[in-house]
Amino acid sequence: MSAPVIKCESVYKVFGINAKKMLQGVSGNVDAKSFQDAGCIVGVNNASFEVSKGEMLVVMGLSGSGKSTLLRCISRLTDATAGKIYIEGQDLLALKNKELIELRRNKMGMVFQSFALLPHKTVLENIAFPLQIKGIKTEDSISKAVEMAKLVGLEGRENYFPRELSGGQQQRVGIARSLAVEPDIWFLDEPFSALDPLIRKEMQDEFLRLQGALKKTIMFVTHDFDEALRLADRIAIMKDGIIEQLDTPANIVLSPATEYVRKFTQEVPREKVLKIESVMDPTSDTKNLSDLKVSKDAIIETVAEKILGQEKPVSVVDSNNKVVGIVKPSKVIHTVFGGRKENL
Amino acid sequence: MEIIKKYPNSFQWLFLLIVFFGLCFGIDVPEGYKYIRSIAEYSKDPNLSSYNLFGIEVRYYAYDTLWRLPPLLGWLPIWVNDSLFFLLNDWMPIEFWNADIKEFQTRPLILQITRVISATMLFLIEFIREILIGGIKTVVAFTSWDWIDANPWAELPGIPWTIVTAGAFILGYKLNGKGLAIFSAITMIYISVFGQWKPSMETLSFVLVAAPISFLLGLVLGIWAYRSKRVEGALNPILNVMQTMPHYSYLVPIMVIFGVGDHAGAIATIIFATPPMVRLTLLGLRKVSPDVVHAGKMSGCNDFQLLFKVLIPTARTDILIGVNQVIMQCLAMAVIASFIGAKGLGWNLLLALNQLRIGLALEAGICITLIAVLLDKMSLAWAHKQTDYFANLSFFERHRYGIFFVGAVVVGLIFASVGSFYFKEGFNYLYEVPHNKGISGEPFWNAGVDWIWDTFFQTLKIFNTWLIQDVLQPMRAAFLRMPVVATFVLVMGTGYIVGGIRSALVVGGFTLFIALSPWWDRALVTAYMATFGVIASGIIGIIVGSLAAQNKTSTKIVLGICDTLQTFPSFVYLIPVMMLFGVTDTSVLIAVIVYATIPATRYTIEGLRSVPPALHDAASMSGVTPMQRLLKIQFPLAFPHIMLGINQTVVFALFMVIIGAFIGTEDLGQYILKALSDVKGGGKGLILGLCVAFIGLAVDNLIRTWANKRKKLLGLEDY
């Protein structure tokens, strides 16, 4: 496996005058309360993780959990107080201002919750902005912007001003702008939180479609657990600056690491998260099987109806169409309804 | 005991007042102290006591320190002045090449710098002025007088008034449509027909130089303050003082440093107009959401790109409102700048007032006001105008207005040349209507003034006598009767109750400065006039404001009137009151009241209207009467904001009281005016100005602290 694109080692972000001094010689999670007494606020507390190429890491947490701060440390919009951050092996914190600008111009793109469009520029000019900043000629940057506008479905609105667009459309502009320089790393800071639920769903689909085509390395911040489950390869759940758990959606739902994480997962419909793989049994009885075959990577919800329509267990196959196990309808019923009994 | 615990604040106040009045009555007026007219000021009277500081002798009347503090700061104005003199005349002589006498000359550095600044300013003003009304000095600056003598044709011709009018019309149309276009045209035609073209253009030329410079200066300082907390911290108190210093007091040091003339007027104007620009720039930049800044950074902007491509365009509206403020301040200074030699409408107005030709003054005043309102409306329209996208337009559509203007220039030139054939007697009315050939409303106005005097003389006189005898004199005596200790107790006690030790010390510090200056008595008179003005305009403003806030239409109308009145240069207010009340203290006070009522009314309306609608609904459902609604809901909630309005009222009142010195009041303002004609008046003018500023700042500190506390308590957002 190739080297991680983003790598964090014990990153701390502490706000306050004595922050640096207080952190000297500290290791592990620090006690937020003792910092507070000293007039400091802990934003990110000992974050260590890696994101590999083409992976989407969703950082999930409630407001004030430090998730946006973490994202801004990694994009170096704020400087981390302590710790190491590597982008493709480069020490981010050691970069000089010029190098940092170069890095951002070529490797990074970011989408913001409030869209953060420039009010005096049209859709096209907004999208072309990072390119023009780089010094690319006006004609070239505009033609690239036209292409990007088409990619995010903004044809016909190229010459509108941001104030003339709906929220969803504005965020499309934001997405197009962040992709204009064809970055390798894509940061998204609660991109869909300011949108209406229906639009949000639509934009998530759109986003998945884009990611399917582009395969960027992504850090995505959200406070919406459902969104995280829908999009993530892996999820990091943060609370008070500490990453409580970092794992695949399935593992988080099945085995929450802390009480805090459990509270989120309780409400989650498992069939939406779990793959068939996690409910299958080993192949014991090969005769008494239904003709239906399902992929082991399928999300339960998508195949539940078909499985429940069968009387016999269904065989599970892997990507090579080889049978790796069976799944019983009763188990599916149990997953869909059983896990939430206590909430009824 | 119970009661004290229940209302601790009221008891603090009660205690404070008891101590204050106790001191007032307990301390006798010292023998030999006469009210005001015999002033404890620096003079050669041998009856005075004296002391030495840094070799400067300061004389004063020695009284009990409980009654009046000795003027320990009496040396300060002299010292400031000596330092100024030293910097200008002796410090760091440098050599430079004088092309005239073909020799090296020595001149002190600062003097050389100020000379270059003066010359540059003067050149810019002349340049624009000669574009507008023609002349030869610009040509001379690039050639020489000898060359001009040899080539008499070489003269800038000046733009015919028809073209300027058409230009204003087109600009008005472009910015805000028909209404503004027609108003622009009417303004220009009025100015021309009434023969005020030349002075108006002179005024305009100096605004056109001062405004862009203030704009740039303000923008740069604002950006600097945005980027560095330390700069902001240093700039803030300076801006505070600058914005509360009366206009006059800038004039003296500027006169000392830069001399007298249009350039000095422009420099005074720039100093006066820059602070609001700095503040609005800072405000606008602060308002840019951090996400937009981050978006800019993530797009790979360097600092420069971030500033010019992201921050400034995003803060455009606020910055352009800053431009509007700058222009307004420039016109407000138009009259005052003519005290140190700025030509134009202001100078005409001043001269007319000096000769007490009210009609003439009124005409010039109307012109300044029209120009002010016009520029105000134009710049606001510009600020609120959104950018348009032109990509799909044809060349003609894109440059429509430019083409129209070119057309207007051609037509205007044709008109002007036709005119030169038609009007044979030397005045081409299609080019410029000369000053004395325009229509003059003077006889009309004068007749009006005479009629008012003849008809209402007795009534006004009775009113005047009553006001002076029964209200002003006792009030003034009461203020002067305050022993200095009592004043300190009152001021610092109020500070303590409102904002704790910190406020008490700040306010006490301001007061101490004034008390130690030689002008405590004068400051008391200023304070009494301002207090009278503030009380009267506060009452009027709050009543008018509350009535107007009752429905939407009246709110809009009254706010509109406030807007318009606020664009009037402050000096203009003196003209009508002089018409009605002649040259008396009453005139000044009426002007103060009219002028200071504007912010009181505006803030009252804003405060009342900003009570959340949900609260109104809740109140309606509880079945309140309109009176109850006003008293129990709107007022308590709006009160902090109204107090901020009173704060503005204080500043406005102080300004007007000082300007009123022109009519002849006997307060600090009179001394500032006197310093204007004193070669060594620079230090005096500044320190006097500081005294006035400190009165304003002390009140500002008290009210602001209180209002902020109260707002926090009520959970209101900062407006």
Added chain:
Amino acid sequence: MKNTINYTAKLISVFLLILTIFFVEAKADKSGVIKIAIHNWSSQLVGATVIGELMKKVDEKVEYVLMDSQTVYQSMADGDIDIVHEIWETQFGESYNKALSGGGIEEILTHDAVTRMGWWYPEYVEKECPGLPEWKALNKCSSIFARTDSNGKGVYIGGPVEWSQHDAERIKALGMNFVVKSLSSAGSIWKELDQAVKNEKPIVVFNWSPNFIGAKYKGKFVDFPKHDPKCISDASWGINPKKLYDCDNPINGYLKLAVNDDFKKNHPKGYKLIKHMNFSNSDIDKMANYVDTGGLAIPEAAEEWLKDHKDKWFIWIK
């Protein structure tokens, strides 16, 4: 392409700016133009315009510079002003002498006009206050001059504060029962006077001669103890041994004209004109009158004077 144009434009404008500053500095002090000081009273304004017009007739270029009437002398010594033509002894003598002794000023002439400034009352006041114009008599009937805001003391209507009359000091030194009420302008004084005369009310105001008031109303100056130079420099002189200003203003004060030191060298033609000219009491009087009672604008008044006195100025410019 667009960027290049922008960049070039910026470069050129910066260059031009530097160039203008350079030029301006080089040209600013060129003394091609005669700078005549103008102040805020009518006779002076008209007189300055008259001098200006005459200068034009002898091919000099003229510029009028608005100046404070006290600080103007220092400015003249510094070379910012070329001519000041109405130097009244009483009012400006002190500032003028100070600047003169510092160097840089050449005194050209004393006009024929004789000036007096001081306390003045309309004739009818004598009826109510016998013994006038003696100041002691005035002091005795101070109460008839009292006003609502003067605590029973007599009110003396003074001129603008910047005219630096030492009336407050004089009142104190002579122990008079009066207060000064300083008005902002000459116009305001005349307005007060008009009002009082209309109702025949007692009034004593600041006035000077020559001006048009002498022609309009009959009246007299109040006589204080006779003026002596020592009175304003030596406290022990005069009635009050402890104070200055215990005397009158000079009764036959001068009216002078002075120029900057370099004027002779830079403007020989103008210098010749100045040397020959002279204003009399009636000239000053008329110039003020055109404006203050005739209602003419300053340039018209100057034109009018020039038209009426051709024979007079014709000799000056020869």
